[in-house]
Amino acid sequence: MSNSPKDVIMKKILQALLLFSAVSFSQTITVDNTTNSPAQLVDLLLGNSCVEVSNISISSNQSVGYFNQNGSSFPINQGLILRSGNILDTQGLYSGLNFRITASGGGTDAFLQNLSNTSSGTTASLQDLSFLQFDFVPISSSFSFDFLFASNEYGQFQCLSNDIFAFELTNIATGVTTNLGVIPATSNPVTVKNIKNSIYNSTCSSTNPSLFGVYNVGNPAASTLNMRGHTVVLNASSAVIPNTAYTLKLVIADYGDTDYDSSVFISGGSFTNSLNLGSDQTICAGNSFLLDTQLDATYTYQWFQDGNPVGGNTPSYTVNIPGTYSVEVTKGSCFLTDTVVIN
Numbered sequence: 001m002s003n004s005p006k007d008v009i010m011k012k013i014l015q016a017l018l019l020f021s022a023v024s025f026s027q028t029i030t031v032d033n034t035t036n037s038p039a040q041l042v043d044l045l046l047g048n049s050c051v052e053v054s055n056i057s058i059s060s061n062q063s064v065g066y067f068n069q070n071g072s073s074f075p076i077n078q079g080l081i082l083r084s085g086n087i088l089d090t091q092g093l094y095s096g097l098n099f100r101i102t103a104s105g106g107g108t109d110a111f112l113q114n115l116s117n118t119s120s121g122t123t124a125s126l127q128d129l130s131f132l133q134f135d136f137v138p139i140s141s142s143f144s145f146d147f148l149f150a151s152n153e154y155g156q157f158q159c160l161s162n163d164i165f166a167f168e169l170t171n172i173a174t175g176v177t178t179n180l181g182v183i184p185a186t187s188n189p190v191t192v193k194n195i196k197n198s199i200y201n202s203t204c205s206s207t208n209p210s211l212f213g214v215y216n217v218g219n220p221a222a223s224t225l226n227m228r229g230h231t232v233v234l235n236a237s238s239a240v241i242p243n244t245a246y247t248l249k250l251v252i253a254d255y256g257d258t259d260y261d262s263s264v265f266i267s268g269g270s271f272t273n274s275l276n277l278g279s280d281q282t283i284c285a286g287n288s289f290l291l292d293t294q295l296d297a298t299y300t301y302q303w304f305q306d307g308n309p310v311g312g313n314t315p316s317y318t319v320n321i322p323g324t325y326s327v328e329v330t331k332g333s334c335f336l337t338d339t340v341v342i343n
Contacts, residue, residue: 027070027071027072027073027224028091028092028223029067029068029072029090029224031066031067031087031091032067033061033065033066034061036065038056039053041064042132044078044080044269045079045266045270045271046271047271050334050335050336053135054136055134056132057131057133057134058131058132058133059129059130059132060105060106062103062104062105063086063104063128064080065080066081067079067080067087067090067091067265072224075148075233077267078267079266079267079268079270081264082130082132082264083264084103084262084263085103085128085254090226092225093220093226094220094223094225096220097226103261106130106251107129109249111166111168112126112164112165112251112253113125113126115164115179115189116162116191116253116255119193126164126254127253127254127256128253128254129251129252131251131252132250133248134247134248137243139295140240140242140275142238142239142240143237143238143240143271144236144238145270146235147234147267148230148231149195149230149234149264150227150262150264151192151227151230151260151262152227152260153192153260153262154212154229155215155217155228158192158193159196159201159203161192161256162191162255163191163255164255165191165250165251165264166179166189167248167249168247169246170246170247171245172246172247173244182236183208184234193207195208195209196212197215211234212229212231212232213232214229214230215229216228227261227263233267243294250264250266274336275295275327275329275336277291277340278291280341280343281341281343282343283320283343289318290318291319291327295315295329298331299334300329300330301314301315301328303326304326305323306323306324319342321342323342325339
């Protein structure tokens with residue numbers, strides 16, 4: 001018996017819907033632990049060559065690597081992933097499997113342990129520590145980058161766990177370390193305990209629930225990664241002293257035991273820094289004002305007044321008449337520019 005034209009149309013519509021559904025549900029992040037060297041991972045984070053980098057180290061490529069959104073709805077396009085376990089277990093739909101893989105090579109971290117002790121109110125030791133660390137010299141007075149935190153402790157264990165991570169920024173000259181991975185407008189670290197929603201475990205109250213993003217256990221087919229849940233995209237930022245050496249250590253660990261890993265995803269290219277000549281100025285006739293890049297002689301400089309080249313190849317330029325002044329700074333593929341108006 002042949003199908004009517006109406007039956008044929010309905011069948012095609014049904015096939016199209018099934019295909020759309022399959023494609024939609026299959027879009028998850030991908031993770032790569034072999035293609036990128038530690039130096040390439042740092043380059044991915046920084047997004048440009050205007051920051052001098054040295055002394056790069058990682059715990060292992062088992063726990064640190066590259067991820068890609070892969071056309072899914074995951075809120076970060078691509079970047080670095082650190083996990084207190086095997087990063088490859090993070091890709092694919094949420095399955096409820098591979099929660100207890102032990103990370104290797106991370107050692108211990110006294111700063112992170114102390115942070116955990118203060119945050120949790122206990123001295124439970126951290127396990128499965130993973131890290132990426134490098135020294136850098138900023139050329140601006142501040143920097144920032146985007147990230148989110150994911151954990152398999154969300155839901156069933158979120159009332160008990162305090163899986164934790166930190167972005168440890170250390171001024172090499174002073175030895176002072178600050179954690180940049182904090183709850184907005186506070187100094188509290190981002191942990192399972194500090195960001196959770198009681199909708200997914202009613203035996204404990206919510207903490208910063210507006211910062212919790214997605215819980216995958218109830219709808220695995222719509223998940224974008226194989227983890228129970230994750231926060232919204234957050235931002236880490238800090239003031240720094242230009243041309244001063246710092247160490248940045250991105251580090252994550254399990255709290256108390258090796259079960260139920262957590263991960264941090266850091267957006268590639270979101271590390272922003274820029275040249276800053278300062279704000280527009282008003283000077284009196286006969287006075288002068290110094291425009292200073294605060295960079296050294298390893299860069300090449302071209303100054304402009306009202307679009308016309310002026311001055312020499314110097315990191316600073318003295319102005320004594322009104323105008324719109326700008327500078328172009330280059331070193332290799334690094335290019336920076338800024339403009340200031342003198343009235």
